[in-house]
Amino acid sequence: MINYMQKWMKIRPREMGLFLGSVALIFLIRCAGLIFNNFAETAFLKRFGVSWLPVLYIVNPMITLFFLEKLSSIKPHLSAYRRLSFLLFSCGTMAFFIWVLMFMEGRFLYPILFVMKVQFETLLSVFFWNLGNELFNFHQSKRLFPLITIGGVLGDMGGNLLTVGVSQVVAINHLLLMYGAVLISAAVMTRYLGNRFPLQVVPKKPKVATKEESTFLKRIVGMGPLMKKSTLVPVMVGLTFFANVVLPIMNYQFNVAVDHRFGGENAMIVFFGTFRGAMNVVSILLLFFSGRFYGRWGIPMALLFHPMNYLLVFLGFLFRFDIFSAMYARFSTNVIRTTFNQPVNNMLIGIFPDEYRSRMRPFLRGVVARAGLITGSCLILLTTTVLPPHYLSIVALPFVVGWIGTVIFLKFKYAALIIRLLGANFLDLRSTEAHVIKKLFHDRQIQDKLLDNFKSSRGIDAFFHARLLKYLGMENLDNHILNNLKYQDSATVIKLLPLISGQCGDRFFRILKKMINVADEPLTLAMIRVAQPRNTKACRKFYQALEQQCRSRGVQTCVSPEIRAHSAACLLMEMSEHRRELMGQWMRGANLDHVHAAIIAVAESGETVYVSLLNQLLNRGASHERLLPALIRALKKLDPDGVTHRVALFLNHSRVEVRMAALEALEINDDDGLRRRVLALVGDRSDKIRTLAIEKIKICPHCNGRLLFEFLYPASRKMREGIFEILKALDIKDPDMFAFFEGEIRKACICLAVSRALEKLPRNLSCRLLIRHLSEIRHVHIQAGLRVASINDDSGQVRLILRSLFSRDHRRRSNALEALESTMHPRLVRQIMPFLDGTAPEDILKSLYRQPGGAERLFEPVKALEFLLQSDSRLTVRLARGVLETLPQDVLDGDIKTTKTLCTGQLFQGNANADRLEDFSSTEVVMENSLSFQEKIVYIQKVDIFKNLAINELAAISDIAQEVAFAPKEILFQEKEFADTMYICVEGAVSASRNNVGVGTFNPGDSFGMSAFLVDSKRLLTCRAKESTRLLEIHKQEFEEMLMEYPQISFEIAKIHARMIQRLLEQIQAEDTHESLMKDFFNKHKHMK
Template identity: 25%
Template sequence: MLELLSRLFNVRPHEWPRLLFLYGMGIVFLIGLTWGETIADALFLSRLGVENLPVLFVLEAVITIIALAIFSAFADRIRDDVLLIAILLLGALSVLLSRILAGIGQESLAFPMLYLASRVIRDVFNVQFWTYVNGFYDTRSAKRIIPVIATAARIAGAIAGLSMPIITSLFSQAVDVSFAWISTLILMAIMVWSMPRLLRDQAPSPASRASQKQGSGIGAYLNNIREGYGFVAKSPFLRWMAASTLLLIVLTTLITFQGSAIFVAELKDERVIADYLGTLTGITNLVMLPIQLFLLGRLVQRLGLGTANLIYPLSLLGICGSLILFPRALFSAAAQHFARTTYRTAFRNTLDNLMYNAVPLRVKGRARAFIGGLVMPIGTIIGGGLLLLRPLLPQIPWLLPTLIGAFALAYAFSAFVLRRQYARALVSMLAQEDYSFLLSSASDLAVTDNTTLDLLRSKLQERSETEHKIFMAQLILEIGGKRAVPILAEIAKDEPALRASIADLLSAADLGGAAVRHLLNALLSDPDGEVRRAAASGLMQYAYQDRKRINQIAARLLSDPDARVRLEAVPILLQADERLSRSALAALEPLLNAAEPSLRVSALQALGKAHDARYIAQVLPHLAEPNDEVRLAAALSLEALCASGKLPDHLARALREHLDSLLSDPIERVRRAALTLLAYAKVRQAEQVLIRFLADPSAEIRAAAVEALVRLGKPALKALTPLLERATPTVRLEATAALIRITKERATERLRAAVQENLLAIHANLARLALLQPCATYRSLNLLCSLLRERNAERLDAIFYLLSALHDPRSVQIIRQSLDHPQARVRANALEALESLLSPQLVKLIAPLYA
């Protein structure tokens, strides 16, 4: 039986005890909340009127901010179960106080307070409960388990809604239903307390412990809001999560007012309203239960979380259209009530919780506290403020329908953006592995007095070795900043190697200031050429915004007796006006014809740094050099120069004369450069030449050929397409990678087809290995097993190579490294990120390979 249920609900056998406990908690809480919210709505609307709702919306937001401010001060700092129990008990106390006020005749205070209590308890609970639940599961497990737990809302809603007429009939006054609500809050608190004791395990605790940085009161709250805002502001994904939440809350406020006005006009009596809303809630929950229980989890796995997250916004858009077209119909009010209660919790809240798995665990609580504690109330204030404008603008009857339509469209648009941002957020989290956030609390090293610098200066003088002095100079500069410059100027009078190192350190430090420029200017007159070169490099770096100043320094260096110093200035002057560029070429000419190969290499490198196609003619003669280093420098310089602009016909013709010899050069890097130059040289049928190199033994050569084919673009398609059918596996792989990059419109289709082919072959090999394993003691069969494993490794390499052809290679590399991580949670996050690049069905085939 357990095995059948496990397959049916996609739950592992060992997960059932905790799942049932969490499920029971959800049912108990939500039954009470449904009773409480329904009776609170009915009492307020019938006794105080729908015209007071906008004011209550604003009050709700202010009180929610205060409540969540208190919650935020503790989020991620104390154990999640303790915080959840406190929320439940405080909620029970607030409901009891509302009932006491009603009992002494203070209905004008009691009913708004009961209404507000139901909203605040719900909002704070939603933030903390799902953080509590997520702490038990990794990303992949959460995708299976959370949709199941979320169905507790359907069962609870059905039970509470259909029992609403019975509950109201049991009490002489409708307000006494609040006692039933209080009992459910207390019962859930007992369940949270008892679960770790009965299951003999520990409740989840946040990654950030209170011992790190303690705080209390308003200071802790402001710090948490600041930290939460910082995390949201730095993450595009969290920014869009916040924007989407804001749009939804404003929209929900508007349609709640519209629907409430219809209920009051059509139903009038508080018990009729309560019974109608309860029955509506019960029926809609019964309808949604099988959908959420059996469909939602599989829908997420099939479509992917980002695509499934579009369901609610698009459906809400249609429901808002009904409210606009039929503003007085009871079915429109019922539809909006369904959208913001049952449907919202079934789809939006469930998937929203899963979306937060793309946020690092340590900051998840505070990011959600910021969005739930500040963004959501701000949305309610905006919505309430817009509604308060209606009485002031009675001549604009279409104001509310227009606002509803505009916010519905904006919310749907934000969901499409989130779909794209979710994948990027997962990759970013894998890259960080939560470590970067540990740095946010570290203090920057700063020296507050000169004592430390004096101590380091004395340590510097203790030993005479140049390496020791260079190390100490670097340490002094890192710690002292600009205050270290006088110390460096003092020791710059020592040996040339130390002076050159100091100039390099100052260049790298990018300190700026008159003292640094003065020291570098002094070193520019140093008798040692290497010191002058380092000083020149630093001075030109500091003057990068002042082109005239850079040219003056470079022109001065052209007369330096040391060739290395002159070469530092040449690339700058080659990009200057005609007079300076002619001077630079004149200075470079002797170096290009120098007898020493290293000088010719340096001169060619200087030409390449100019990034100007005018200087190709000076490089071309050196492609025939017998010296390998010179020939390689010439080829690399041509790569840089040709990429800077379109080649004139005469230069392209001259380049073509050298390509045959370059393509057969013994130096691999020269051949790679030649493949790149093919596209620039306007070679006829260049694609046929490039295709020959797709079979090259060198992966680097094959990659260069693919890159050149991609640069050729659509003209290469005719030659590439036949290779998918009749070429060798290596050529077919490279041709597929090229086609994916050239034909963006069919890229995803080609990628998935190629990945599926490789995965099926891998699993077929795994099946063969399983059959051969008992006979692996025989040497011949053991060799066959090794061959099959090597083939699988090659096919797995091919899969990620093809992924890199369509997606950011760095992101693909991060995902692959994370799949090999020893922690299951990191591997689960990597599979989730991979799902955003491929289909969920293909990721299902990849997952067992990294189990």
């Protein structure tokens, strides 16, 4: 059942706990809010009097503004959890306190309750959604916020039902107790979520308060230049002001009508609970259809719907002031405001650039809305003393008429306003969602103006207008684009061609035919890709002209092979009777040009019968490397569902074109394996592949933040920059960072536990290397956790601490540890600090390591080895296997004995790791007296440039180091030869000479040939074997390829050369000083004579 719900609601398993917690939290908050709202409104009307409502309408907006500004400045460094829980506890406690005070029968409590219901509802809503924005990133919020909102609606319904049920059993005063109890439960739920999904890896520091001007005045003054730039801003001001003037008048009339209709408190509160519950249900149902209305009739018509309904409401109150008019008024205005008016207003504000939008929202909702509310409330105060309540409709009608007039003005001027904003580059269309743009530009006049702009624009502006018109469904757009192509440069034409739908007929191909220029390869290929359908006479004429121009160039090699292949493919499709047979012959033939043309032809034909033949060619990719991009694209067209897993293997291909085609063809969907492969390309040498890989990750349905963190460290700089770009775009939140950090600490504990177990074994070479390797892995996990914790650290404090944390200076390191304790989240500090402050390994494992089944399992050497042999790391398994081979049979269990038998080469069947171990065995050449994998590492480590490398880097070098043997007096290389190898002496001796003069001997452990090898110069020496000699040989090409994967080796080489230069400079300086002293001595001695 849960799995079905997850699939239906598109909730990931990792998100389910946080989602359910958020739904439960908003359910409790909204449920409590409705209980309190129903009680406060009923108690005020029946115990204090409806005549005081206008005063409270004036007080409410000012108090709300005050509380929002004050509460937002209280302890801003606290997490959103603590702020919300603090507010929930405060509201709940205050409700209990007021419940006690009610026994004193103080009438002053009821206006306070009426004011509090608005403040509590506003503040709790703001703080909850602030928490939601910190818990969920943008992609998650689009999926989950509507579902969480449904939880709030259910809470409203639950609050109304509880109000009706409880009020019929006990006194309505006890609803305050229920309200307080529900809020306290919500506070406990908030603290629980805070412990399970913590925030603020690095807590924010409180900002020093600075004295500024009044926010109210700043908002008014700041909007002056914006109003001058666009008439749409004053229109928005008018719409907001008039709507908020009539709102308190309508609410006052509603409350008066309800107060007159229901004489008792119980009857009134039952009415409120039932009425509001029904209103919530209808609002939710209408939300599903409202988008179709303003999508069909346009934004101005949707805005007109709300004031026209207010006109009916006030006319209804004027001619029939009773409960039915009141119910229609509240019901219709709330529903229309929620379903029509608010979404459309948000669309209009959303089209402005962010810097203007950030000023408009506070101004409209803070200044203009409150001015309207206060104006409406003052009008009620002034008129109710001389007029009965139903005559307030006469006071409100002029403002309703002004509201309608503003909307009509917008209706007639809408096209001109939007076009003026567009011409001034004032609209933020690139960041506005597509469906919003379509509704904004629904007006025909706007589309005609956009078309005129397209005809007169050039370059990127022309492409932008054409793409917008394409999305809006502009009629006859293809012909307009074709007419405009001759005025655009080649780069713009390439972008415009895919926008043409292909419904233009022969005219499309005639224009393409005139534009043929095979010398411009990108343009020609772009025309080829859009030349559809190919089985028409006009298309064949286009390809005939293309083929003729190819031939007219004389030398066929000067034309792109891909262009010639497309040309041949179209001509091939002319032979419809023999096409299938001929294409099969060409694809099985040896002429690669024919194969290329046939691949393109079958791709365009759309016939899936060729899929098996294409797969055969793909499997022989090594012999058809030039054809791989075309093969992959053909399979993408003919077999889009099955191509992804077949082309995934080509993501690591050596050719850029093949990697690009494979990346374009695959769809990640929800496959973590594919996501890992694509993430590996974020550090690709090709910028195009890197950019496409980043975009693929950004648009995939779900990206696990923890998976992104895994690729951060260790990684190249380019890889880290790409991952950080993805993290910024996906807005990965703190719960994922906490989970990753704790996962890294858990892995570090496992490495420590296994290392302690291996220390009980004999300390031979294999065991020492494995222990060192595990120590390095543990260090990497700790560093990765700390660096990921610094991602959201805007202050940069954690990055500064990390620079000193691993310093050799003990004073700097101790200061960094102290700073880390006061900077990071206490929960993370407790976990990371034992690894940094020198805590004994046994104490670390006792306090931190919690493994299902008990930590004792990995404290036994044999069990630890068995665990390592299951590792996903190839190097870890190889090193563990080396240790296993040195152990005697009597200390091993049955399973581990079987594994050892496999490692020593005996026949094995049925073990899940057989393939893995067999694969590792095949990488080592087994010969008599040959070096083992571990011995190679030891010899490589003796080389100066390699001595500080980690075990995984040394292992990579050992994989490319080949063991070679030389007979006595055999020459290894001669001087003035180009250097492409370096050597490490393993056994024997090598003499070195220059100009037939001996200059030295290289003995076991020495390396030579390195300098010329690194700087790509000629040999300075001649080397020959003095006796039977064995060496490790490293080739230059393989070494350079390995450097791309392990950049740390390049850094170590640079450090060695820097030390050599430093020693040389010190030596020169010492010689200069000695020479200067000698000169001074001789000068003084000469003077004395």
